[in-house]
Amino acid sequence: MSMKGRVPTGGGSPLAQNPFGGLHGAGLPAAAAGLPPAGAPRAQPPARNRGRVDITRQTAGRGGKTVTVAGGFVGIGEAEKEQLAKKMQKACGAGGTVKDGCIEIQGDKREQVAKILSEAGFRPVFAGGGFGCAKT
DSSP states (O other): OOOTTOOOOSOOOOOSSOTTTTOOSTTSOOOOTTOOOTTOOOOOOOOOOOOEEEEEEEOTTTTTOOEEEEEOOOSOOHHHHHHHHHHHHHHHTSOEEEETTEEEEEBSOHHHHHHHHHHTTOEEEEOOSOSSOOOO
16 A cells, blocks of 8 residues: 555654743733632622512411422522522422422421522512412
């Protein structure tokens, strides 16, 4: 077989030098003021106020079982509520669902739910009475 017009694929010899070895920071602008150095972990942005969310404990119509209900969300969609519910279920070690625009978590888990909502930028309020979520 003739090697005419073909590129050898044997791997060849290793590089004799590092192609980036001659580069250094000379002539580059200094780092911008207020920015962390390269490779430093980024700080979390401050949580924005996403509105008030009411947290209640309900037992009515549930066979005596206690359910923690978070409702009164403004400006978030069903998908984000599902993500919050999943996070709450995992943190509380309990089941839950999103029903009629409210997040329901099994058991009295008001403190854990409030903590997760605070981390997500909401202002949780322990409320009594109904606030628009259907009691089933």
